[in-house]
Amino acid sequence: DVKVTQSSRYLVKRTGEKVFLECVQDMDHENMFWYRQDPGLGLRLIYFSYDVKMKEKGDIPEGYSVSREKKERFSLILESASTNQTSMYLCASSSPRGTNQPQHFGDGTRLSIL
Amino acid sequence: AQSVTQPDIHITVSEGASLELRCNYSYGATPYLFWYVQSPGQGLQLLLKYFSGDTLVQGIKGFEAEFKRSQSSFNLRKPSVHWSDAAEYFCAVGGGSGGYQKVTFGTGTKLQVIP
Numbered sequence: 001d002v003k004v005t006q007s008s009r010y011l012v013k014r015t016g017e018k019v020f021l022e023c024v025q026d027m028d029h030e031n032m033f034w035y036r037q038d039p040g041l042g043l044r045l046i047y048f049s050y051d052v053k054m055k056e057k058g059d060i061p062e063g064y065s066v067s068r069e070k071k072e073r074f075s076l077i078l079e080s081a082s083t084n085q086t087s088m089y090l091c092a093s094s095s096p097r098g099t100n101q102p103q104h105f106g107d108g109t110r111l112s113i114l
Numbered sequence: 115a116q117s118v119t120q121p122d123i124h125i126t127v128s129e130g131a132s133l134e135l136r137c138n139y140s141y142g143a144t145p146y147l148f149w150y151v152q153s154p155g156q157g158l159q160l161l162l163k164y165f166s167g168d169t170l171v172q173g174i175k176g177f178e179a180e181f182k183r184s185q186s187s188f189n190l191r192k193p194s195v196h197w198s199d200a201a202e203y204f205c206a207v208g209g210g211s212g213g214y215q216k217v218t219f220g221t222g223t224k225l226q227v228i229p
Binding site: 004035040041042043044045048058059090092100102103104105106107108 | 123146148150155156157158159160163204208216217219220221222
């Protein structure tokens with residue numbers, strides 16, 4: 001079974017801090033994704049990557065960046081956290097590269113910015 | 115632009131009753147369609163997918179969905195709901211050809227099951 005692991009289930013940070021959310025998958029998937037989930041808005045794509053050191057903007061990239069130095073790890077970075085970034089963040093992966101096969105999701109990180 | 119509409123925000127059914135969750139999509143070419151389920155405190159799990167072929171798709175946990183191109187719909191059904199089916203359900207549409215195109219998710223339908 002594919003395992004997508006997000007480093008924290010719950011995280012509390014302060015406004016202005018630089019925040020790192022980590023995601024690791026163990027199935028050698030090429031494609032990795034970061035979403036945020038808010039009530040009534042569903043899932044919105046922040047960034048995705050279909051290869052190491054590659055990244056593509058999703059629908060709501062403002063205020064975020066990503067890093068993919070290794071195939072199995074995809075990090076989401078909040079450069080200067082703000083209260084409107086309080087949300088549930090979901091990481092996902094899929095394979096093969098550049099296709100629309102089903103995504104496998106982690107359990108999410110619930111991030112609160114105070 | 116592609117989009118997904120799940121018109122029901124919240125549905126309540128009795129255990130043992132049948133279930134249908136509605137999904138309408140907008141996509142300019144041949145779509146890939148998905149249904150995912152999210153239990154409280156967890157990530158999304160794939161229930162089933164439609165890529166091509168038979169328009170009635172069987173999934174896990176006794177769920178099925180029917181692709182109707184003429185109605186741009188991909189409704190999810192289950193003949194007899196169990197209490198463990200209480201969760202949030204998401205329909206999604208993605209590109210069906212030409213390499214990766216982002217997947218768009220609906221806003222979800224929360225299912226409550228009463229004894």
